[in-house]
Amino acid sequence: MKGFLAFLVLQTISVPAYSPPAALPEPAPDQLSLVVATTVSETDPQPLCDRPNCTSLFLGRYREAVTLAGPITPMDFVARVEMGSPWIxxxxxxxxxxxxxxxxxxxxxxxGFSQRSGKACFQAGQLSGLRWSPEGPGISREAGALCVSETPQAGDAQGSNSGR
Structure with missing residues (x-):
């Protein structure tokens, strides 16, 4: 009996978050920005389905944003973000x-950024369906992934979000 209860506890703990297919509207490629920012908080979860392990759209707060491609994002901004639970x-x-x-x-x-390489890489599957392929300083392609550098070379990015 104890073994069975331990099994049930492990199953409850290890259930991955469920992201319902087609829960979000189609993206507008001309409205996409590639941004590097620091998380502040994630509040106001709006569940995307009725399942207990379903992801939610949290209201994420971000600071120190740097826009690398696309429309300029303010240095401090909020955006809905699909997550299973907030960051710790x-x-x-x-x-x-x-x-x-x-x-x-x-x-x-x-x-996230690799501590070893200083780069953050989106795998091809993360970008499928976006119909968007940003280019510019600090952006590279590596083994099918779209990567950005944490610290672009001086003058490479729009760093201050000044619209340069």
Whole structure:
């Protein structure tokens, strides 16, 4: 009996978050930005389905944003982001953010930075369906992945979000 209960506990703990297919509207490629930002908080979860392990659209708050491609994102901004649960501490992330007129922006993809390489790489599957391929300083392609550098060379990026 104890073994069975331990099995049930492990099953409950290890159930991955479920992301319902087609829960989000089609992206607008001309409204996408590639941004590097630091997470601040994730609040106001809006579940995407009725399953207990379903992901939610949280209201994410971000700071120190640097726009590498696409429409300029403010240095401090909020955007809806699909997650299973909030982050436990701040992280520096690369984000693909869609501006949605009349609605909060939406994070379409996110990835963290490798401490070894200093790069954040979106795998091809993360970008499928976006119909968008950003280019510019600090952006590279490596083994099918779209990568960004944490610290672009001086003058390479729009760093201050000044619209250069």
């Amino acid at each position: 501490r701040p992280y520096r992330l690369a984000l693909i953010v869609e501006q949605r007129p009349g609605k909060e922006p939406l994070v379409r993809a996110m990835t």
